[in-house]
Structure formats: structure tokens, C-alpha cells
Amino acid sequence: MLLSTLWRLGLSGLFSLASCTAGAAPVSGYAFQSADTQALQDDPFMNPGMLWVDAGKALFNTKAGAANKACSDCHQTLEGTADKFPRLNPRTGALVNLTTQIQLCQLDQQQATPVAYESQAALALTSYVGHASFGRKWQPVTDPALATYLQRGAAYFSRRKGQLDLACGDCHVRSVGKLLRGDMISEGHSNGYPIYRLEWQSAGSLHRRLRSCDIGVRAEPRALGSQAYIEVELYLRQRAAGLSNETPAVRR
Ligand code: HEC
Ligand code: HEC
Numbered sequence: 152m153l154l155s156t157l158w159r160l161g162l163s164g165l166f167s168l169a170s171c172t173a174g175a176a177p178v179s180g181y182a183f184q185s186a187d188t189q190a191l192q193d194d195p196f197m198n199p200g201m202l203w204v205d206a207g208k209a210l211f212n213t214k215a216g217a218a219n220k221a222c223s224d225c226h227q228t229l230e231g232t233a234d235k236f237p238r239l240n241p242r243t244g245a246l247v248n249l250t251t252q253i254q255l256c257q258l259d260q261q262q263a264t265p266v267a268y269e270s271q272a273a274l275a276l277t278s279y280v281g282h283a284s285f286g287r288k289w290q291p292v293t294d295p296a297l298a299t300y301l302q303r304g305a306a307y308f309s310r311r312k313g314q315l316d317l318a319c320g321d322c323h324v325r326s327v328g329k330l331l332r333g334d335m336i337s338e339g340h341s342n343g344y345p346i347y348r349l350e351w352q353s354a355g356s357l358h359r360r361l362r363s364c365d366i367g368v369r370a371e372p373r374a375l376g377s378q379a380y381i382e383v384e385l386y387l388r389q390r391a392a393g394l395s396n397e398t399p400a401v402r403r
Contacts, residue, residue, distance in 0.1 A: 200399025343400020
């Protein structure tokens with residue numbers, strides 16, 4: 152059933168990568184990219200995602216809003232910051248990811264209009280703060296206050312849905328290493344986001360990627376920055392524990 156659905160999607164090729172990943176330590180999506188794409192990611196001067204990191208740095212140091220404050224007026228050390236997300240915002244109690252935390256700071260601290268979720272400015276600031284933790288290993292989620300959200304994210308991951316009736320794991324656990332429309336299916340990890348995707352000719356967020364995956368099985372995608380996707384993001388962070396932060400990763 153699963154195989155025939157995937158066959159209709161154009162799935163082909165059996166790669167040995169699948170056998171060496173099952174049940175073992177997580178493998179970054181980097182390992183499933185071509186040598187050219189890997190080389191582009193590895194060279195900080197060639198990696199196009201670094202343009203967003205640099206733009207983010209400039210924005211981070213620019214005063215804005217009615218409060219006329221720059222992010223850097225309140226935040227100095229950024230290393231390790233990205234590792235904490237998603238988490239509950241200490242003031243509002245809402246589940247936030249790095250991008251929606253940044254939006255909160257713009258609204259409440261800078262008294263400015265928050266950047267739209269997938270805007271260049273949002274990608275730039277998120278890339279800058281994300282890259283400040285480059286190379287750090289992702290830790291498992293331990294905060295008990297996040298348990299319910301984590302469970303919901305895991306349920307989203309394992310639920311079959313869409314016209315094709317596929318769960319995330321049908322591809323990212325059970326079809327790892329196979330080819331689907333020119334992409335080699337990886338384990339679906341989130342450790343390099345925001346990424347630069349050659350097909351998009353742009354940086355893009357994890358939530359944009361999740362929308363592509365949901366649309367791929369012809370399910371109704373959730374909104375960028377939605378609680379449902381932040382819950383999935385939390386579960387993905389748990390799954391990726393032990394992988395290094397590769398922001399900005401480069402993808403086909
Ligand atoms: C029909 C197969 C399929 C399903 C189902 C699917 N994806 Fe994907 N997904 C892909 C393909 C193809 C890619 C691009 C190649 C890759 O990195 O795996 C991808 C990429 C990703 C990536 C980016 C990996 C990276 O290293 O950049 C993440 C994260 C991801 N998927 C998560 C999910 C989640 C969460 C779900 C369920 C909501 C899901 N996917 C459902 C096929 C699928
Ligand atoms: C006037 C001070 C102030 C400004 C300006 C400000 N923030 Fe914040 N920021 C905070 C406070 C206070 C918190 C604690 C969480 C909260 O209250 O939302 C925080 C939390 C954060 C966090 C989580 C940090 C951590 O280690 O827990 C990030 C990331 C962040 N802000 C990014 C930004 C960015 C990006 C900007 C600029 C667009 C910005 N902030 C502007 C005060 C500020």
C-alpha cells in the first residue's frame with residue numbers, strides 16, 4: 152500500500168544509506184545532498200545563506216520602533232540562544248519558536264511592527280541568531296512544561312494524512328535514501344534552518360519546508376508560524392538531538 156502510493160509519486164532507487172541509518176544516531180540532511188551542494192554549504196564565502204546571516208547582523212544592530220532600540224541594545228551574547236527554542240515565552244506563556252520570539256521582541260520591546268513570518272527580514276534575523284550557535288549540538292527537550300506540546304508534535308509526525316494518506320515517517324523513517332522527484336529522501340531533520348534552497352533561489356524557513364511536505368501528500372498545509380508547526384518543530388528538535396547546528400544549510 153505504502154510502496155504503491157510512493158511509486159505513484161515517482162519514488163525510485165534503493166540506496167544503501169537507508170540501511171545504515173535505521174535505528175542508529177540521527178544523520179543530517181547534509182549527507183543526502185550532492186557533493187556540489189555540500190561544497191556550497193561548507194564554504195562560508197560561497198554559501199548563499201550567509202547573505203541572510205549578514206543582513207540579519209545589520210538589522211540586529213539597527214535601532215527601530217517607537218522605543219528606538221536595537222536588538223543589540225538588549226542582547227549581547229547569542230551563542231546558545233537558538234538551542235532553547237521552541238520554548239514557552241517567560242512573559243506570555245505561549246509556545247514560541249525563534250522567529251515568533253523575535254516578532255514578540257519587535258512588538259513589545261521595540262514597539263515596532265513585527266516582520267512578517269517568511270519575509271526577508273524575518274529570515275535574516277532568524278538566520279543570524281541561528282548561525283550564532285553554528286556547530287553546537289542539539290540537546291534533547293527536557294522541560295516538563297513542554298511535554299504536552301512535544302506529544303502533539305509527535306502525533307502530527309505519525310498521523311497519516313492527505314489524499315495520499317502518508318505520514319511524515321512513511322518518507323523520513325521508512326523511505327530514507329530513496330529518490331522522490333529528484334530529491335533523495337533524508338531523515339527529515341531540522342538542524343540547518345533557515346536553509347538556502349537552490350530550487351527556491353532563496354533562504355527559507357523550516358515551516359516553509361513543512362508546508363511543502365504537507366502539500367506533497369495533498370494535505371491542507373498549516374500556516375507559517377502556527378502553533379501546530381511549532382509543535383512539530385519541537386518534536387523535530389527532539390529527533391535531531393545530537394546533530395550539530397548547520398545554519399545556514401544548503402539544499403537542492
Ligand atoms: C511523500 C514523502 C514525504 C512526506 C510524507 C513528508 N516529507 Fe518531508 N521531505 C520530503 C522530501 C522529498 C524532502 C526533501 C529531501 C530531504 O531532505 O529529505 C523533505 C524534506 C523535509 C525536511 C528538511 C530536511 C533537511 O535536511 O533540509 C524536513 C524537516 C521534513 N521534510 C519534515 C517532514 C515532516 C515533519 C513531515 C510530515 C508533516 C514530512 N516531512 C512529510 C518528502 C516527504
Ligand atoms: C528593550 C529590550 C529588548 C529589545 C530591544 C529586544 N529584545 Fe529580545 N528579549 C528581551 C527580553 C526581556 C526577552 C525575554 C523574553 C521575553 O520577554 O519575551 C528577550 C528574549 C529574546 C530572545 C530569546 C533570548 C534567550 O536567550 O532566551 C531572542 C532570540 C530575542 N529576544 C531576539 C531579539 C531580537 C532579534 C530583537 C530585535 C529585533 C530583540 N530581541 C529586541 C528584550 C529585548
